[in-house]
Amino acid sequence: MNAVVLAAGQGTRLRPLTDDKPKGMVEVDGKPILTHCFDQLIELGADELYVVVGYKKQNIINYYEDEYRGVSITYTHQREQKGLAHALLTVEEHIDDDFMLMLGDNIFQANLSDVVNRQQEDRADAAFLVEEVPWEEASRYGVCDTNKYGEITEVIEKPEDPPSNLVMTGFYTFTPAIFHACRLVQPSNRGEYEISDAIDLLLHSGRTIDAIRMDGWRNDIGYPEDRDEAEQRLQDGTEAIDEASDDGGEVASVPSSE
8 A cells, every 4th residue: 555644844833843854854752753654654564655745845855765664755745835635636646546644743653554454444435543632622623523333424624613522633544536525625714725625525425434543642743842742652662661571571562553
């Protein structure tokens, strides 16, 4: 399965960390956020990486060049920051089958493989990793409403009155049908082409999208303190494994993407 990583954003909220680099190149626990993304996608079976770049794109291209861990990388350029649906369309010509999509500013230690497995079962046209957040925080995210079967029935971007506290996390699987939906999206009040609006168009066309609840954790690296929190979580997980190994007992249960 191909994998798409969206990494074109400027990361203005991450300044000063992004003054001289794109946010995907900000280091967390000793390596760039994008390296964490690529490692997880390759472990999930990605046979080609498509990376959408924009702000200070040459930093990313120079660092990874045309392959990572033996998996080829193709770069596409989002020249203007017009939203995730707009960014996704830059890879349309390269994708003709199911694919994984990851936002390149997230650190996951979670059940990503459950999302991929659901897509490969051909039970749904798309599958998303979702998580519950406190109700008072839901309006900051793309919010999902679901039916009793765990299928997503509606997606609303940053609603004033959220229908649920279940939100999208930044990891998805899609069929190429998402590209047609992205082309139909109109600019939002923010002037951006929202991926949530494209998803809602898929739903209204009768497509089935499954919500896979997150088991584990993720950090959206939006602010410097988010980077620090993700780094601490990763280090705590490594320490738990090392301690279990030193004791000669079973390895502690640490969420992973495998």
